[in-house]
Amino acid sequence: MIALDEFAAAVGSQGPVTIAGLGTRGGAVPGVHTVTAPLGIDFVQADEMIVSCGAGTPVDELVAAMAAHGQTVCLPAGGTVGGALAVGHSDVRRLGYGPVRDTLLQARYVSAAGEIVKAGGPTVKNVSGFDLCRLLVGSYGTLGFLGEVVLRTRPLAKHSQWFVTDATDPYPVFAALYRPVSVLWDGRRVWSLLEGHPADVEAQATSAGLAPCGGPPVLPTGSRRSLSPTQLVELAGDFVAEIGVGIVHHAQPATQAAVGEREAALSRALRVRFDPAGRLNPGLGV
Amino acid sequence: MNRALVADLRTLLGDDRVRTNSTELGLYGRDASNIEGSAGVVCFPLTTEEVQGCVLACVRHRTAFVARGSGTGLAGGATPLDQAVVIALTKMNRMLSVDAVNRMAWVEPGVLNLDLTRSVAHLGLHFAPDPSSQQSCSIGGNVANNSGGPHCLSDGVTAAHVLGLEVVLSDGSVVLFGGEAPECNELDLRGAFVGSEGMFGIATKVLVRLTQNPPAVKTMLMDFTSVEAGAQTVSAIIADGMVPAALEMMDQLCVQAVEEYIHAGLPVHAAAVLLVEVAGLPHGLQADVDRIVEIGMAHGAGTVRIAKDEAERALLWKGRKNAFGAIARIKPNYYLHDTVVPRRMLPEVLRQVYEIVQRHDLLVMNVFHAGDGNLHPLLVFDKREPGVMDRVHAAGEEIVRASVAAGGVLSGEHGIGLEKRDFMSLMFAPADLAAQADMRAAFDPSGLANPFKVLPSPAACGDVQHVPEGAWV
Numbered sequence: 001m002i003a004l005d006e007f008a009a010a011v012g013s014q015g016p017v018t019i020a021g022l023g024t025r026g027g028a029v030p031g032v033h034t035v036t037a038p039l040g041i042d043f044v045q046a047d048e049m050i051v052s053c054g055a056g057t058p059v060d061e062l063v064a065a066m067a068a069h070g071q072t073v074c075l076p077a078g079g080t081v082g083g084a085l086a087v088g089h090s091d092v093r094r095l096g097y098g099p100v101r102d103t104l105l106q107a108r109y110v111s112a113a114g115e116i117v118k119a120g121g122p123t124v125k126n127v128s129g130f131d132l133c134r135l136l137v138g139s140y141g142t143l144g145f146l147g148e149v150v151l152r153t154r155p156l157a158k159h160s161q162w163f164v165t166d167a168t169d170p171y172p173v174f175a176a177l178y179r180p181v182s183v184l185w186d187g188r189r190v191w192s193l194l195e196g197h198p199a200d201v202e203a204q205a206t207s208a209g210l211a212p213c214g215g216p217p218v219l220p221t222g223s224r225r226s227l228s229p230t231q232l233v234e235l236a237g238d239f240v241a242e243i244g245v246g247i248v249h250h251a252q253p254a255t256q257a258a259v260g261e262r263e264a265a266l267s268r269a270l271r272v273r274f275d276p277a278g279r280l281n282p283g284l285g286v
Numbered sequence: 287m288n289r290a291l292v293a294d295l296r297t298l299l300g301d302d303r304v305r306t307n308s309t310e311l312g313l314y315g316r317d318a319s320n321i322e323g324s325a326g327v328v329c330f331p332l333t334t335e336e337v338q339g340c341v342l343a344c345v346r347h348r349t350a351f352v353a354r355g356s357g358t359g360l361a362g363g364a365t366p367l368d369q370a371v372v373i374a375l376t377k378m379n380r381m382l383s384v385d386a387v388n389r390m391a392w393v394e395p396g397v398l399n400l401d402l403t404r405s406v407a408h409l410g411l412h413f414a415p416d417p418s419s420q421q422s423c424s425i426g427g428n429v430a431n432n433s434g435g436p437h438c439l440s441d442g443v444t445a446a447h448v449l450g451l452e453v454v455l456s457d458g459s460v461v462l463f464g465g466e467a468p469e470c471n472e473l474d475l476r477g478a479f480v481g482s483e484g485m486f487g488i489a490t491k492v493l494v495r496l497t498q499n500p501p502a503v504k505t506m507l508m509d510f511t512s513v514e515a516g517a518q519t520v521s522a523i524i525a526d527g528m529v530p531a532a533l534e535m536m537d538q539l540c541v542q543a544v545e546e547y548i549h550a551g552l553p554v555h556a557a558a559v560l561l562v563e564v565a566g567l568p569h570g571l572q573a574d575v576d577r578i579v580e581i582g583m584a585h586g587a588g589t590v591r592i593a594k595d596e597a598e599r600a601l602l603w604k605g606r607k608n609a610f611g612a613i614a615r616i617k618p619n620y621y622l623h624d625t626v627v628p629r630r631m632l633p634e635v636l637r638q639v640y641e642i643v644q645r646h647d648l649l650v651m652n653v654f655h656a657g658d659g660n661l662h663p664l665l666v667f668d669k670r671e672p673g674v675m676d677r678v679h680a681a682g683e684e685i686v687r688a689s690v691a692a693g694g695v696l697s698g699e700h701g702i703g704l705e706k707r708d709f710m711s712l713m714f715a716p717a718d719l720a721a722q723a724d725m726r727a728a729f730d731p732s733g734l735a736n737p738f739k740v741l742p743s744p745a746a747c748g749d750v751q752h753v754p755e756g757a758w759v
Contacts, residue, residue, distance in 0.1 A: 047525035048628050048659075070527050089469065099468065101477055102446050111721070118718045121695040123626040125443065125658040127432045127481050128696040128706075128713055129740060130722045134445070134477025138469075155527035158570075171387055178567055179498055197570035204567070228466035229388040244388060246468045256471045262459045266728065267473045273724040285473075 002042050002054050004108060004116050004147040010035040011145055013114035016282045019145045022058065024079030025087045029281055037082050037147055044069055049124055049153045050105065055082030055146035071153040074103050082146040088138030089224065092216055093193065095244045096181030101137040103151050109136065109144035112275035122150045135270065140285040143274040157181075157195035163210035164191045170232075170243045176208040183243040184216055187235065190243075191216050216240075220251035287326040287369055291347040295329050295371075298339040303330040303377075314354065314372045318419075320621060321362035321704050325352075326369030330377045334452060334460060334490040340373050341488065342458040344734055352736045353488040355395060355424030358417075359431060360622055361703030363483045367738055373488060375426050381405055382491065389496040390449060390466065395426025395489050399433075402494070411496040414441040417699065418607045429489050432481030434699035436532040436606070439657035440565075441497060443699065445480040450493030453479060453486075456730040465493060478725060483701050484736035486729035500565035503531070504575050505599040508587040509556030513537055513652075516558035517632035519585040520656045523562075524629065526581060528574050531565040533657030534606055537636075539616075540651040540664075544605040547612035552605060556588060560656065561606055609653040610664065617649065617666040621678050625689035626698040629659045638688045639663050646681040648674075660698035661689065687712065702740045710742050 011017055019035050020028035028034050039056035046069040053062055059075050066072050075084040076091035085107075090099050106120040119132035136143055160181075167173055170185035173192065177183070182193040192210060194201045205212070219240050225248040232241045238251035258264070271278070271285070287306065295304045305311075305328045314325045326349070331337045344351040350370040357364055366372050379396035386409045393402060399420040403412040416435035417423055423433070429451065434443045441447075450465035464476030479486050510516040516535055523530065536544065536559045545552040553559060560582070564574045579590050593599035613620050627635045636652065643650040643665065654662040663685055667674050686696060690712045697706060710719060723741055727733075 045628070045630070047521045047630060049524060049529075088474070094468070098442065098446060101474055102442060111717070115717045117721050118714065119721065121626075121713065122693065123628060123659055123695050123698070125434060125438070125626050125655070125660050125698040126695045127434075127443075127699055127701050129702060129710060129719075130485075130725045131432070131445065131478055131481050132721055132725060134474045134480075135725070137477075138474050143473075155529060158527075175387070178501055196567060197573055199569040200567035203569075226467040226469040229390075230385065230466065246466065257467070259470050259472045260462060262455075262461050263463065263475060264472060266455075266461070266475060269728040269731075270473060270725065273728050274721070 002038050002040070002148040004038065004110065007035065007038055007147050008110045008114055008116050011110040011114055014279070016279050018281050019082070019141050021056065021080035021083035025083045029283055032282065035145065037080070037145065041065055042148065046071055046153070050122060050150055051153055052148065052150045053081060055080065055085070055149055057081045059084055066153060067156065070156050072156050073151050073153055074098065075100060081149060081151070085137050085146060085149065086139065086141045090247070092182045092184060092219070092242060094247065095183060095242065096179060096193070096195070097154070101134055104133045104137055104149060105152055106150035107133055107136055107146055108148045109146050111144045112277065112280050116147065117144060124152055141281040142271055142285040143280070145280065159198040159201055160193065160195045161201055162191060162193050162213050162215050163205050164189055164213040165208070165210045173208050173210070174243050177204055182216065185232070185241050185243050186217060186239060219249040221249070222251040223254040225250055225254055226256065288347050288349060291343060291349055291371070292327050294343040294346070295327060295340060298343065299329055299331060299336060305329070314374065315366065317357045317359040317362060317364040319360050319362040319365065319703065319705055321365050323365035323367050324369055325366045325372045328372040328374055330374050332377055334454065337373065337454045337488055337490050338458050338460060340371065341454050341456060344371050345456065345458065345732060348734070350734045350737050353426070353430070353484045355427030355430070356398070356422050358419040358423040359427060359701065359703065360624070361697070361701045361705040363431065363701050363703035363736070363739055365704060375424065375488070378490065384409070386411070389498070390493055391496055392491055392493050393425055395424060395429070395492060397425050399423050399425060399428060406496055410499050412499055413494055414438070414447050414497045415444045418610070425492050425494065426489050429480055429492055430482065430484050431699070431701040434655070434660070436534055436655055439533055439655065440529045440531050445477060447495045447497070448476065448480050448492060449495050451476055451479055451489050452491035453489050455487040456732045456735045481701070482729070483703060483740055485726055485739060487735060500531070502568050502571050503563060503565045503599065504571055505561070505563045505593040505602055506575065506578070507552070507591040507602060508560045508562065508582040509553040509589055510558045510560070510585070510587055511556065513558045513636050514633040515586045516560050517636065517656065519560060519582050519587070520632065521629045522581045522585065523578055524657070526577060528577065530562050530574070530578070530657065532561070532563040533655070534561040535559065535652070535654055535656035536561070536606070536609065537652040539649065540609055540653045543612040543615055543651065544609050546615055547608065548601065548605050550601045550605050553589065561602060606653065613651065613664065613666050617668050619667050619669045621665045621682060623661070623663045623665070623682055623685055624697050624700040625686055625694055626658065626660045627689050627692045627694035631692040631694070632656065632659060635661065635688055635692050635694070639685055642681050642684045642688065646677040648677055648681055655698070658698065659694065704739055707740055708742050710740070
């Protein structure tokens with residue numbers, strides 16, 4: 001177990017406080033007392049498919065360490081583990097690997113009162129109590145600052161290959177593939193990431209008319225949109241859409257659709273319960 | 287029961303769908319656990335608006351309400367206390383829409399788990415969570431309990447397969463959590479709601495993710511001369527980089543009971559049997575089968591039986607999924623437990639389970655999801671024996687304590703409900719429980735949605751503690 005006492009003391013119980021990682025996903029709130037989470041891997045248990053680490057651990061370092069065990073962690077590259085979880089945005093492998101929120105099994109965080117609080121449990125299967133971990137993922141630190149996390153790992157694929165083909169309609173390719181890890185579409189071409197036994201990957205690619213390529217396309221960074229997968233066919237402009245998921249990387253900026261009034265009020269009620277003074281990452285998380 | 291409340295409900299739903307006779311109240315006074323509660327009135331709404339009306343009536347009369355699906359829960363989560371209003375969602379059982387291209391479907395909460403899977407089978411799809419009760423449990427119940435099942439090893443439990451929820455909150459408002467769009471700019475209320483055991487509101491529509499059926503499946507049975515060897519095989523398979531579709535274990539007493547029931551030619555002299563299923567594309571599948579057999583043999587597997595066709599595969603699964611039915615041949619009653627331990631601790635915790643049960647002069651059969659360390663010790667007994675329930679409860683408590691002490695958790699898929707409420711402090715400190723109580727208070731400030739479950743006092747913020755018949759304390 002990673003000692004969190006110093007981290008908790010740094011967060012304290014009064015006054016605005018923000019948490020800094022590597023600044024990859026927006027960074028800390030400027031002009032506010034800044035803390036950093038502990039870093040380092042506590043343990044890797046490959047036969048349990050779990051890893052425990054400090055939230056300040058860089059994702060790339062964790063992924064490299066897990067590779068030595070023949071496993072990986074499904075977090076988007078770059079930045080810290082805590083940052084990836086606090087923002088909660090998946091990468092283009094979400095179709096096959098699932099959303100970031102499914103990766104967090106247990107968290108020990110520092111609350112607005114400066115207390116160390118545990119959410120979830122260390123096993124891959126657990127329904128003991130309410131699922132606070134799901135609320136923490138994507139909360140931008142506004143419910144608590146992650147200190148130590150237990151993450152679900154998965155075996156590294158024996159073989160992994162990106163493919164591409166020309167297609168103005170991505171759905172025939174999408175329908176032809178069995179559990180692809182990723183299917184991306186820019187209106188003219190479809191890219192797909194297939195993993196598994198080399199002979200299966202090759203047979204799948206052949207049946208769907210795909211040619212091997214070096215990797216996914218460069219993703220436009222004007223906006224990250226979240227749409228119903230049914231709306232993707234209506235897209236126009238310079239974009240890369242995640243087929244079967246609904247995430248769109250678009251060159252044009254856009255405002256994210258707002259949630260309903262009552263839903264927003266419920267989120268606010270949760271934030272007020274967890275942080276009555278609004279001291280954690282003030283201004284973040286709408 | 288408050289007559290004015292019953293009159294309000296009758297105005298809303300009509301006499302037929304508001305039941306107060308003693309037989310029905312008896313039926314709805316409990317779920318599939320051993321815990322008795324008491325229902326004040328049972329109502330059967332057909333629409334979201336009717337659920338909303340029922341909830342508002344309860345709020346007006348300051349009466350607690352309990353959402354109920356098929357009542358197959360094993361932890362008392364749907365057991366009403368103190369004459370609460372039971373809102374039964376069983377008549378809300380329509381499939382609303384299926385999107386075969388993007389593989390998702392909107393369903394009402396009363397749709398049965400297996401009915402959902404059957405209704406999309408022609409599209410080559412299924413709903414991945416598959417509890418042993420899947421023939422009778424409802425999707426709404428699966429959401430409330432974040433249910434699992436054997437195939438959750440590779441595909442994840444219910445939370446990973448629920449994309450959106452329409453929910454009636456305790457103030458009567460109808461909200462949408464999550465939805466077809468994968469990300470929102472807000473807290474993951476959908477994720478928080480799944481597994482909230484009816485204490486955050488009532489789900490009235492569920493958007494589920496559907497999973498592609500595997501092109502090929504192989505199911506095999508391996509037998510071992512010790513439970514340890516079987517458990518070590520499980521760890522070795524996972525450590526080797528494979529995640530089979532399912533990895534189930536049965537011990538000798540269980541295999542014997544099942545064999546007498548289904549006559550599948552199971553190895554009744556083995557100490558433990560592993561049921562392993564791999565699914566996927568043909569080359570990867572064969573490679574996994576070969577490697578799993580190799581690992582099994584290295585750990586002393588006696589025989590390896592690979593199902594030669596779908597009929598044999600179905601027979602092997604019938605044995606596993608109906609194990610609980612087979613038990614009546616040994617003793618008339620059983621108490622099924624549900625804890626999770628790290629896989630590597632399986633041999634040690636199973637050894638303790640046998641020791642505990644023997645000390646309390648009971649019989650135990652183990653049939654469980656070995657792949658994710660999810661133990662299901664099944665204590666079998668005859669409740670007509672004087673004092674036997676005390677021994678059953680004492681042994682159960684020791685099993686829960688042993689599991690948590692081994693680094694495990696209280697429940698893998700049955701939930702906390704009333705059954706394990708007072709064990710929550712084995713796993714969580716007061717500050718941890720206070721955070722969970724804050725979640726509950728934000729979702730349901732009225733405290734009327736299925737009160738007194740999951741959270742032990744004082745985390746339950748002034749909830750009076752009730753100790754119903756059959757609960758462990």
